[in-house]
Amino acid sequence: MSLLKVENLTKSYRTFNSLFSHLSHPALQNVSFQLEKGESVGLIGENGSGKSTLARIISGIEKADSGHVWLNGTDIYQRKNRRQQISVVFQDYFSSVNPTMTVLQAICEPLLEQKQAAAKSLEPLVVQFLKKVNLSTDCLHKYIYQLSGGQAQRVCLCRALINNPSLIILDEALSSLDIVTQVQLLELLIELKNEFQLSYFFISHNIQMICYLCERVLFFKQGQIITQSDIENLAEIKSDYAQKLIRSVI
Ligand SMILES: Nc1ncnc2c1ncn2[C@@H]1O[C@H](COP(=O)(O)OP(=O)(O)OP(=O)(O)O)[C@@H](O)[C@H]1O
Numbered sequence: 074m075s076l077l078k079v080e081n082l083t084k085s086y087r088t089f090n091s092l093f094s095h096l097s098h099p100a101l102q103n104v105s106f107q108l109e110k111g112e113s114v115g116l117i118g119e120n121g122s123g124k125s126t127l128a129r130i131i132s133g134i135e136k137a138d139s140g141h142v143w144l145n146g147t148d149i150y151q152r153k154n155r156r157q158q159i160s161v162v163f164q165d166y167f168s169s170v171n172p173t174m175t176v177l178q179a180i181c182e183p184l185l186e187q188k189q190a191a192a193k194s195l196e197p198l199v200v201q202f203l204k205k206v207n208l209s210t211d212c213l214h215k216y217i218y219q220l221s222g223g224q225a226q227r228v229c230l231c232r233a234l235i236n237n238p239s240l241i242i243l244d245e246a247l248s249s250l251d252i253v254t255q256v257q258l259l260e261l262l263i264e265l266k267n268e269f270q271l272s273y274f275f276i277s278h279n280i281q282m283i284c285y286l287c288e289r290v291l292f293f294k295q296g297q298i299i300t301q302s303d304i305e306n307l308a309e310i311k312s313d314y315a316q317k318l319i320r321s322v323i
Pocket residue numbers: 086087098100118119120121122123124125126127
């Protein structure tokens with residue numbers, strides 16, 4: 074059984090063009106794909122092609138108009154399944170976590186929503202996770218706004234890991250970091266993947282990062298997967314659109 078099965082997802086947004094009429098704009102059109110346990114899949118596509126909409130729907134933040142998302146054979150809209158098994162890290166770390174929380178509070182928050190526990194009692198666990206993402210325990214009582222971008226994104230990774238998920242969605246999670254920090258975090262993601270048997274759904278405009286982290290890549294255009302390829306066969310891809318996206322970075 075696949076870890077993730079996405080079946081015929083369709084989503085449209087309404088935009089009002091006057092007080093009384095609206096236009097329906099399709100963001101996703103019959104999107105289907107599967108991701109196996111332990112596999113990491115990249116998603117690349119031009120701006121506005123619907124990548125973040127897909128991420129929000131798979132993670133259960135937003136609902137599709139039609140279609141299904143199955144995780145380990147269970148519908149993700151059953152809240153308890155989603156919360157424990159899918160985590161998301163977004164590009165904008167300062168809006169993903171409340172900047173006035175301490176690192177301890179921010180990392181514990183997903184667990185506190187599930188369990189009746191106090192942040193203090195989870196401190197030893199948080200310290201273990203900080204070590205895993207190479208953050209000093211000196212950070213524990215710092216506020217999020219006092220961290221650098223790279224440190225804040227490591228905190229977001231800790232938050233994502235603490236629920237022991239089987240799938241982490243990374244939506245442009247490294248895009249706003251400098252190249253040195255990007256490479257450090259890519260290496261860290263690979264270590265964490267091996268240690269926790271994770272799968273990643275990695276959304277990026279950068280095919281080089283996708284090649285580094287993933288085994289397969291989906292090419293997205295106007296809300297549809299137009300082609301896909303194993304990373305090792307990328308040179309043989311036929312689609313002009315996919316070739317253009319590959320050439321735009323390499
Ligand atoms: N909440 C919303 N309300 C209305 N339209 C939306 C909403 N969210 C996204 N859209 C529209 O849906 C389309 C897909 O947007 P989305 O952000 O998913 O694309 P994307 O591929 O992630 O873009 P980018 O690479 O620029 O981040 C766009 O036309 C966008 O304007």
